[in-house]
Amino acid sequence: MNFEFTEEQLMIQQAARDYAQRELIQDVLERDEKAEFPERHVKNLAELGFLGMMIPPEYDGGGMDTVSYVLAMEEIAKVDASVAVIMSVNNSLVCFGLNKYASEEQKQKYLKPLARGEVIGAFLLSEPEAGSDATHQYTSAVDMGDHYLLNGTKNWITNGNSASTYIVMAQTSPEKKSHGINAFIVEKNSPGITIGPHEDKMGMRSSDTHSIMFTDVQVPKENRIGEEGFGFKFAMKVLEAGRIGIASQALGIASGALDRSLAYSKERKAFGTEIINHQSLAFKLSDMAVKIENARNLCLKAAWLKDNHQPITVASAMAKQYAADIAMEVTTEAVQIHGGYGYVKEYHVERLMREAKLTQIYEGTSEIQKIIISRSLAK
Template sequence: MDFEFSEQQRMVRDMVRAFAAERLRPGAGARDASGEFPADIFRELGELGLLGMMTPEAYGGAGTETLAYLLAIEEIARADASVAVGVSVTNSVCQWPIAHFGSEELKGRVLPPLARGEVLGGIMLTEPGAGSDLASLRTTYRRDGDRFLLSGSKVWITNAGIGAFFVVLATRDTALGAKGISAFVLDARQPGVLVQPREKKMGLRSSVTAAVMLEDAVVPAANLLGSEGEGMKVALATLDHSRLGIAAQAIGVAQAALDEALTYAKQREQFGRPIIEHEAVGFRLADMDAELEAARWLTYRAAWLSQHPGRLSRTSAQAKLVASETVNRIVAAAVQVHGGYGYSREFAVERLYRDARVTTIYEGTSEVQRMVIARALRTMATTATD
């Protein structure tokens, strides 16, 4: 067992940490207030190779393994979680399934512009009546010669109206259940894709989220991922892997909250001494520190397991569950350490509190993670580490 980062992992972390400190952290509060999507920052992230991290070099990506990617997401989220979600979506729920389930021709066509950051990507799974229960989706597809036509409505789509390529799930016939569902790569820059007004969100305010109507949206037959009927398989494999990015995002926000709380507790004096010297405050910070470290190393281990096919599902669900529930406890504690000032927009913890909230909801709620873990447990005689 070796807990040292590799040369590449350390290099990526240090590079992103420096970029985040200089380019992301200073404007994070202003972007949260204005809600403006930072296109210039995404251009720079593309130039740094951070928008196609796990995509193989043959298709224009950086070809890094999962942990280096997670370290980048963590550092970005520590500075600005809104930027982190955009980066994670284009990398992990768009390019990752294309790289793993697309034909050579499709990969050669769509991955290079995505990986170079010339265009952004995303995923369209959720519908008004299908969130956690994805297999009940109602967006349909029909074959029309050498193309498919997709119709239906998708909601909560990150990068809608900004991204070019989206992985979309649709069914041939709702009566077929999960077996009728296929996954496609949709070019959203066409008349049949109607992006609705942006959602007004609690947090992640400079990340763009919107509903999308599909009206006979055209998808070339060559843009199918896997075979027809394999859509759920593609989606579940993608989410098993991508939810590690949400765990990393949670860890980054939690680190920022702990940093803020620590600085404040050393400066703020009450009853004649810095509040960190009051045991209740010191112990609160100690719990935050210990819980963050536990979530972090569970996530890093899951990243290591992701290189071993077939073993990831339970561990990635554990990491996402623990990291997202942990960050919510940590941001609440950080606000408490700040007293009344934690309730003010003048202090970063107020934004961190709002940005953390969604991590127990998207890419599978905490309840869904527990379902994934419980399903794995049903087939296991023991959970003792082998």
């Protein structure tokens, strides 16, 4: 067992930290207020290679491992969870799935620009009537011989408007249930696609979340990923790996809240001393630090398993559920430590608390993660 990072992993962590602390911090409050997409940052992060960082160099990616990705996600999310989720969706849900399951032609055409970050992607699974229960896809993809015809609505799509490439799950053979689902690469500018209004969210407000409507959208046969009926398995495999990204995002939100709480409690005085010297607050900080360390270890363990081609289903579910739940707890405590200041936007912790909430909901709720974990225990 070795808990040491390599020099390269540390360099990537530092690069992400430098970008977050130097650039993201400058306009994060304003973007949150205005719910403004971070276009400049997405472009800069693409140039630095953060949007396709685990994709091999032959497909124009950064060629880095998942451990580096966890370290980078934590640093970005410490400052700006909206940018972190844009990065996570592109890396984990879009690039990862295409790199693992797409054909060579699909990789050349779609993966390369996504890995370079020239365009970004979105992952379209959730529907108005199908969130946690992803087996029941109402979006249909009827086989028309040389193409599929897509009809239906997808909900809560991160990067919904800013993405150029959609990965869409849709039902082709309802009688086969989940085995009838296919995954498709769909270009956003295809005729028949309507993008719903920007969702006015509680947190992660500068990531653009939309519903996407498909009306008789023609998708070429060659844009189906894998064999006929592979879509559900594809989605589950991609989500399994994607959880490491969201777990690391939650970890970053929590550790960002701890950093701010430590700085504040070493400065703020009450009853004649810095508030960190009051045991009630010192113990809160101690609990926060232990939870964050646990979450970090779960994230890194899942990343290590993935890098070593070992099963990650349970490890990534544990990391995601635990990191998301403690992010909520830690950010709530961070607001408490800041007192009245914690409740105003200038001090950031209320924003981190709003952001933490979403990590318990998207890419598999905490309850869904518990189903995955408990089913593995019951085997």
